[in-house]
Amino acid sequence: MNTSIIGYPRIGGLRELKFASEKYFRGEITADELEKTAKEIRKYNLGLQKESGLDYIPSNDFSFYDGVLDTAFLLNAVPERYRALGLSTLDTYFAAARGYQSESGDVKALAMKKWYNTNYHYIVPEISDDTEIRLVGKKPFELFDEAKAEGVVTKPVVIGAYTFLKLARYTGKMTAKDFAKDTAEAYKQLLAKLGTLGAQWVQIDEPSLVMDMTAEDITLFVSLYKDILGGKGNVKVLLQTYFGDVRDCYDELIKLDFDGIGLDLVEGKKSLELVEKNGFPTDKVLFAGVVNGKNIWRNDYAKTVDIINKLSKSADEIVIGTSCSLLHVPCTLANEEKLSEDIKKHFAYAQEKLGELAELKKILASGEPENTAEFAANKALHSEQRSGHNAAVQEKVAKLTDKDFVRLPAFEEREKIQRERFKLPLFPTTTIGSFPQTADVKAARSSFRKGELSAEDYEKFVERKIAECVALQENIGLDVLVHGEYERNDMVEYFGECLDGFVFTQKAWVQSYGTRCVKPPVVWGDISRSKAITVRWSKYAQRLTDKPMKGMLTGPVTILNWSFPREDISLKESALQIAFAIREEVLDLEANGIKIIQVDEAALREKLPLRKSDWREDYLVWAIPAFRFVHSGVKPETQIHTHMCYSEFADIIKDIDDMDADVITFEASRSDLTILDVLKANNFRTQAGPGVYDIHSPRIPSKEEIKEAIGKMLGRIEKTKLWVNPDCGLKTRGVEETVPSLRNLVAAAKEARDENS
Ligand code: GLN
Ligand code: ZN
Numbered sequence: 001m002n003t004s005i006i007g008y009p010r011i012g013g014l015r016e017l018k019f020a021s022e023k024y025f026r027g028e029i030t031a032d033e034l035e036k037t038a039k040e041i042r043k044y045n046l047g048l049q050k051e052s053g054l055d056y057i058p059s060n061d062f063s064f065y066d067g068v069l070d071t072a073f074l075l076n077a078v079p080e081r082y083r084a085l086g087l088s089t090l091d092t093y094f095a096a097a098r099g100y101q102s103e104s105g106d107v108k109a110l111a112m113k114k115w116y117n118t119n120y121h122y123i124v125p126e127i128s129d130d131t132e133i134r135l136v137g138k139k140p141f142e143l144f145d146e147a148k149a150e151g152v153v154t155k156p157v158v159i160g161a162y163t164f165l166k167l168a169r170y171t172g173k174m175t176a177k178d179f180a181k182d183t184a185e186a187y188k189q190l191l192a193k194l195g196t197l198g199a200q201w202v203q204i205d206e207p208s209l210v211m212d213m214t215a216e217d218i219t220l221f222v223s224l225y226k227d228i229l230g231g232k233g234n235v236k237v238l239l240q241t242y243f244g245d246v247r248d249c250y251d252e253l254i255k256l257d258f259d260g261i262g263l264d265l266v267e268g269k270k271s272l273e274l275v276e277k278n279g280f281p282t283d284k285v286l287f288a289g290v291v292n293g294k295n296i297w298r299n300d301y302a303k304t305v306d307i308i309n310k311l312s313k314s315a316d317e318i319v320i321g322t323s324c325s326l327l328h329v330p331c332t333l334a335n336e337e338k339l340s341e342d343i344k345k346h347f348a349y350a351q352e353k354l355g356e357l358a359e360l361k362k363i364l365a366s367g368e369p370e371n372t373a374e375f376a377a378n379k380a381l382h383s384e385q386r387s388g389h390n391a392a393v394q395e396k397v398a399k400l401t402d403k404d405f406v407r408l409p410a411f412e413e414r415e416k417i418q419r420e421r422f423k424l425p426l427f428p429t430t431t432i433g434s435f436p437q438t439a440d441v442k443a444a445r446s447s448f449r450k451g452e453l454s455a456e457d458y459e460k461f462v463e464r465k466i467a468e469c470v471a472l473q474e475n476i477g478l479d480v481l482v483h484g485e486y487e488r489n490d491m492v493e494y495f496g497e498c499l500d501g502f503v504f505t506q507k508a509w510v511q512s513y514g515t516r517c518v519k520p521p522v523v524w525g526d527i528s529r530s531k532a533i534t535v536r537w538s539k540y541a542q543r544l545t546d547k548p549m550k551g552m553l554t555g556p557v558t559i560l561n562w563s564f565p566r567e568d569i570s571l572k573e574s575a576l577q578i579a580f581a582i583r584e585e586v587l588d589l590e591a592n593g594i595k596i597i598q599v600d601e602a603a604l605r606e607k608l609p610l611r612k613s614d615w616r617e618d619y620l621v622w623a624i625p626a627f628r629f630v631h632s633g634v635k636p637e638t639q640i641h642t643h644m645c646y647s648e649f650a651d652i653i654k655d656i657d658d659m660d661a662d663v664i665t666f667e668a669s670r671s672d673l674t675i676l677d678v679l680k681a682n683n684f685r686t687q688a689g690p691g692v693y694d695i696h697s698p699r700i701p702s703k704e705e706i707k708e709a710i711g712k713m714l715g716r717i718e719k720t721k722l723w724v725n726p727d728c729g730l731k732t733r734g735v736e737e738t739v740p741s742l743r744n745l746v747a748a749a750k751e752a753r754d755e756n757s
Contacts, residue, residue, distance in 0.1 A: 298347065
């Protein structure tokens with residue numbers, strides 16, 4: 001049984017590509033020097049894969065920024081405004097990725113979107129009516145040749161025609177199907193050329209097949225590939241899918257002339273069933289994605305062997321591989337110097353996953369996998385009681401009943417009680433939580449972490465910043481204040497560090513977009529709160545003012561979604577454990593005199609399953625209750641806020657209302673106001689603060705434009721339910737923009753108030 005991976009991380013074990021690219025952007029190194037670093041990374045990765053014994057080694061999985069953008073450049077789908085800059089190909093590429101500003105031109109970057117259900121973001125190709133799709137790029141050929149010169153005949157990887165056309169944005173009248181013929185022709189040429197260069201297999205990635213597909217989508221997919229495969233010549237074509245199963249098009253897919261089909265058996269909950277029930281053609285190779293490409297835990301060989309055995313009943317030839325590209329996991333455990341062996345032995349990053357594939361190959365080849373030493377060692381590892389086990393927490397979660405998720409009294413009654421208590425003016429003004437994380441804040445945190453600043457001095461520093469922030473907000477005239485979040489650099493990491501059960505890595509960087517990487521915490525064990533986290537800061541801040549001070553917490557769904565989750569218990573169980581801990585903090589804040597508590601769920605929407613039909617049963621069914629449990633124990637007069645960084649929740653509007661918060665703030669300034677119509681149409685009950693200006697831009701909004709935004713909102717939200725606030729936290733902004741922007745916000749709210757009361 002052979003082995004394959006879909007792709008390998010390209011950023012480098014110590015983020016060498018990131019640092020080199022950033023130096024290039026700053027003009028500190030030349031294009032040749034950047035290319036040299038890139039080449040070294042590719043060579044190193046190739047060596048690792050070769051040494052590990054991997055049979056199908058990918059090429060063209062390398063990218064200077066993003067694989068979808070690479071495909072746009074490969075296919076000549078580059079908007080004229082970038083070409084017109086007259087830059088080198090590399091710089092044109094970076095201009096499209098990041099935007100470009102100099103005397104010779106000023107263009108914004110192409111849009112960026114989340115890559116399916118990952119935390120990776122791709123660049124959205126833009127196709128206009130006069131875009132001429134044709135094969136113009138050279139990268140797949142050059143990288144194939146480069147590896148060949150190192151003695152490896154690789155499997156070139158490209159994003160497929162269907163996925164490319166589905167992800168693109170069409171600026172004119174024409175749509176995907178109008179470009180199908182030219183696109184198919186370009187892929188035909190690509191296959192032919194790779195064949196001439198000596199490629200035996202080519203991997204075509206079609207993750208869009210795991211989404212809900214309409215009849216029209218299926219027709220587009222089938223027609224594209226009838227055309228493309230008609231010209232494949234001698235090369236074998238692997239159609240690779242990932243991030244789910246292909247239930248909508250499986251029957252059509254297996255009839256096409258592919259030589260291999262790659263299915264995700266980790267996230268694709270119907271993949272096995274499709275193969276077992278609908279069969280698998282004898283003339284094709286099944287590439288079985290059994291090693292999780294998205295998480296950092298060791299593979300469970302017993303489970304994998306079982307899946308392979310089941311698949312073997314239907315498929316004649318199987319290649320074992322990863323569930324998706326290893327782009328979504330960190331490079332290597334070798335750089336984790338601080339993690340103990342006891343922890344590390346449970347982890348497998350990209351490099352260690354290569355080792356797992358080699359072991360799986362060996363034990364499956366033995367004919368008696370269960371009798372191999374590798375199998376036994378893996379079994380022992382998985383049956384070991386890991387540290388971080390907390391029976392009390394498990395028991396508490398197991399004992400939850402329906403009424404634990406219900407806050408009493410009901411919303412309307414609480415609303416009355418809270419109006420009496422707070423006596424807030426019409427259109428109360430507030431902010432989302434953080435204030436500018438200025439250089440002094442970052443410097444103090446860094447000295448504290450290095451041990452140069454004592455805990456006591458650091459705490460004094462944070463208190464001083466809080467006091468300044470409170471005074472500033474009073475001076476500006478905001479109604480509900482925040483403490484500014486100076487004690488945290490990141491809304492998830494901070495809580496992870498303060499809770500028991502998380503593990504923090506040193507070098508587990510994963511590419512998020514371009515040169516930006518994230519280092520998610522690992523949910524290692526059962527989660528609990530052994531000490532108060534934010535109480536001292538909120539209490540301190542509240543003492544400085546008579547206005548209500550919002551307590552500021554991150555919600556359980558967001559904490560979980562931005563971490564590497566456990567695989568030995570369900571997401572639901574982990575979410576409820578985290579919810580318990582955050583609930584304790586909520587109750588603690590309340591007991592310490594905090595009257596308004598905001599629980600941010602910035603990432604709630606982003607982990608919605610890819611298929612709409614799975615939204616409720618796989619996700620919302622536990623995500624919404626986890627949030628409800630966080631606040632169901634507070635008194636009627638305590639006001640619960642939540643915040644979301646997006647407003648595309650038209651489809652889940654009822655679920656958002658069902659979170660049963662008293663107030664929700666969300667982004668609205670960049671998107672049109674359609675969400676407000678949806679709120680109105682659905683009788684949205686929660687009080688709402690749609691952001692009145694965009695904090696992602698350094699622009700200072702005028703009072704008039706904020707008033708205009710308020711005016712538009714008033715047509716759709718009852719005036720007694722409308723809050724006025726920016727659209728997100730201010731931590732990335734400078735003081736010089738923040739202060740005038742907030743002054744304009746308060747002035748606009750006051751005028752609107754006078755006109756409406
Ligand atoms: N309270 C957080 C802040 O203001 C919310 C951040 C976010 O929504 N991403 O920074
Ligand atoms: Zn936000």
